[in-house]
Amino acid sequence: MSDDLTIPSAHMPLSEDGAALRLMDDDDVAVALRPLAAGASVRFGGGPGVSLATAIPTGHKFATRPIAGGALIRKYGQVIGRATGPIAAGEHVHVHNVEGTRGRGDLAEPFDKLRMTRA
Numbered sequence: 001m002s003d004d005l006t007i008p009s010a011h012m013p014l015s016e017d018g019a020a021l022r023l024m025d026d027d028d029v030a031v032a033l034r035p036l037a038a039g040a041s042v043r044f045g046g047g048p049g050v051s052l053a054t055a056i057p058t059g060h061k062f063a064t065r066p067i068a069g070g071a072l073i074r075k076y077g078q079v080i081g082r083a084t085g086p087i088a089a090g091e092h093v094h095v096h097n098v099e100g101t102r103g104r105g106d107l108a109e110p111f112d113k114l115r116m117t118r119a
Contacts, residue, residue, distance in 0.1 A: 027064065029061040029093050031075075038052055050064055066087070071083050079101060
């Protein structure tokens with residue numbers, strides 16, 4: 001019996017260096033699994049790398065592609081919020097640039113419509 005832990009990439013797509021996790025290919029963000037330095041490049045599945053604009057703390061999100069202001073943001077295949085302004089690829093994605101959309105009774109459009117909308 002081996003002590004090595006193997007995580008099938010089809011179920012948990014780690015970045016090539018194991019530094020970040022992006023569960024769905026169409027997710028707009030990935031999660032840092034360790035502290036990531038500004039300027040570091042994170043690559044998923046042989047695709048183009050994302051150069052980090054700022055340092056990303058462990059457990060925090062960064063944009064894997066540009067996100068337009070007002071666009072819905074997906075993590076784990078689910079909408080987690082709406083960009084309050086444009087977010088560049090590699091930028092820290094957190095409460096300073098994301099507006100929550102879950103459980104909001106004041107939204108003008110129903111959640112079912114939000115789920116179907118893509119920027």
